[in-house]
Amino acid sequence: MDIPRIFNITESAHRIHNPFTPEKLATLGEALRLETGTRMLDLGSGSGEMLCTWARDYGIIGTGIDMSQLFTGQAKRRAEKLGVADQVEFIHGDAAGFVSDEKAGVAACIGATWIGGGVGGTIELLAQSLCPGGIILIGEPYWRQLPPTEDVAKGCQASSISDFLLLPELLASFGHLGYDVVEMVLADQDSWDRYEAAKWLTMRRWLETNPDDEFAKDVRAQLTSEPVRYATYTREYLGWGVFALMARC
Ligand code: SAH
Numbered sequence: 001m002d003i004p005r006i007f008n009i010t011e012s013a014h015r016i017h018n019p020f021t022p023e024k025l026a027t028l029g030e031a032l033r034l035e036t037g038t039r040m041l042d043l044g045s046g047s048g049e050m051l052c053t054w055a056r057d058y059g060i061i062g063t064g065i066d067m068s069q070l071f072t073g074q075a076k077r078r079a080e081k082l083g084v085a086d087q088v089e090f091i092h093g094d095a096a097g098f099v100s101d102e103k104a105g106v107a108a109c110i111g112a113t114w115i116g117g118g119v120g121g122t123i124e125l126l127a128q129s130l131c132p133g134g135i136i137l138i139g140e141p142y143w144r145q146l147p148p149t150e151d152v153a154k155g156c157q158a159s160s161i162s163d164f165l166l167l168p169e170l171l172a173s174f175g176h177l178g179y180d181v182v183e184m185v186l187a188d189q190d191s192w193d194r195y196e197a198a199k200w201l202t203m204r205r206w207l208e209t210n211p212d213d214e215f216a217k218d219v220r221a222q223l224t225s226e227p228v229r230y231a232t233y234t235r236e237y238l239g240w241g242v243f244a245l246m247a248r249c
Pocket of ligand 1: 016093
């Protein structure tokens with residue numbers, strides 16, 4: 001079981017597989033006022049940077065589940081490196097339908113809401129693992145400005161304009177699901193660059209060491225087209241943020 005190989009190539013050097021810098025991730029952790037010993041669940045935990053750094057900085061404990069064998073291995077090594085391997089565990093597996101026995105104070109899905117079939121389904125899934133009064137974290141794109149045409153949405157690698165909402169609409173949608181938005185940290189164009197542009201050097205290096213790989217043609221094509229595509233579309237039109245939610249009382 002694994003994710004499509006292209007992601008394991010282009011994001012192999014990423015610690016954060018989203019348009020957040022380490023600073024923004026730390027800002028989010030601080031904003032949540034986490035207490036030592038808080039249990040976290042992270043569905044689609046990637047290379048584990050959120051759980052590992054928050055374990056180090058705020059004393060949280062928790063579990064991450066991710067379908068990429070490569071990223072899960074990197075998460076385990078990161079936990080060792082930061083000296084938090086006794087606080088956080090990483091499981092390689094499909095997080096769809098995953099409900100934890102031990103309820104969490106914070107349940108997160110950051111940039112992987114297809115796991116629950118969309119934002120609403122993912123919130124429902126996470127809520128099943130949450131303590132009463134706990135916080136749900138959702139990382140999700142939104143339109144910074146509405147694409148004028150469907151082609152522009154496709155240029156952003158969306159399947160259609162209707163894939164995403166404008167920020168005020170996204171915030172309102174959480175309310176319609178019965179949740180208060182209690183915090184948020186947003187990406188900006190510079191933090192998007194850290195996510196997207198970091199793939200380019202990774203691709204270039206990979207091509208140099210794997211010239212005869214069956215994927216080399218695809219990676220070459222992506223490296224050639226990605227900088228201009230990204231600057232034309234994603235960088236201008238797509239926003240991204242992490243939203244902290246609490247069920248309305
Ligand atoms: N939350 C992490 C990773 C986001 S990228 C971060 O912010 O760094 C999306 C992640 O979802 C990838 O690591 C991918 O391997 C994982 N993923 C995709 N489908 C999944 C599934 N069905 N179950 C678990 N993880 C999945």
